[in-house]
Amino acid sequence: MPSYKIGNVKIVRYIDDTVDTLIVSSEHLSESLEIIKGQNFKSISIGGSYNLSDIDFLKECQHIEKLYLKGENLRNFDGLSYLVNLKIIAMNDLNKKVKLDLGNLFSLEELYGELPTRATGLSKLKNLKRMQIWGYKPLSKTYSEIGEIENLEVLHLIQAQIESFEGIGQFKILQELDLYGLNKLKDISSIGLLRNSLRKLIMENCKNIQDFMPIGSLDSLEHLTLQSCGSMKSIAFIQGLPNLKFFNFEKTDVEDEDLSYCQTIPTVYFTKKKHFSHKQKDLNNLKFENVPFPTL
Structure with a gap:
């Protein structure tokens, strides 16, 4: 420096x-x-x-x-x-x-x-575009108390005390959502309200999420990281992500073992497990030009 x-x-x-x-x-x-x-x-x-x-x-x-x-x-x-x-x-x-x-x-x-x-006034920051904060503890344990920041484009929360995605739909133009160490987060069902804007979603060390399927409704998503997030029943939900180009689920288990859904994604990272249907090299051998892209 x-x-x-x-x-x-x-x-x-x-x-x-x-x-x-x-x-x-x-x-x-x-x-x-x-x-x-x-x-x-x-x-x-x-x-x-x-x-x-x-x-x-x-x-x-x-x-x-x-x-x-x-x-x-x-x-x-x-x-x-x-x-x-x-x-x-x-x-x-x-x-x-x-x-x-x-x-x-x-x-x-x-x-x-x-x-x-005792910080107050977050909801009044109407021009806020980017927020990266540690240890956020809303009384509602949801996004409701900051949901009025309608111009927010990037939101990073580290070790926040949030249990559900209630109120997140008010972020009309949110493009990037990064969540680290949200150990109390269980319900992400409302994430579909960001389907038209969200392009990047990172969730790391969020080990108590009950159902990852709602992620499959994020039509605009291009980058998805679900790292160290316990286990997912299936990754079939990625079939609903036509624009997905990057998927990282290192240190996160897939209970049905089926990784075939990754075969059309250009870049995929995961932790090797014996019971998985595919190995990393099987997916890396895909030719980029064979990956289908949405029609303009």
């Missing part, structure tokens, strides 16, 4: 980032603000060298578009309301008991990190 200094203020370029980020220091707050405004920095990080409990100084830099928040010292987040141009926010290692209202971030397009337990 390359870095340099302007006076006493550190500037870094995070991995996979395209702009420099200024690290705000409470010890050199005035100098940090002067550089932010004078050189028009649009990406800043608050944490580590920031020891104040509030972020009210944001009133003086309303042009900020990207914000990194980190550290248990932060207690008062009212300063966020000044960031009328904020597009991306990432948060990590915050005190889980603090109040955090995200409802005023109307311009927000991307949200990353672990939210405090």
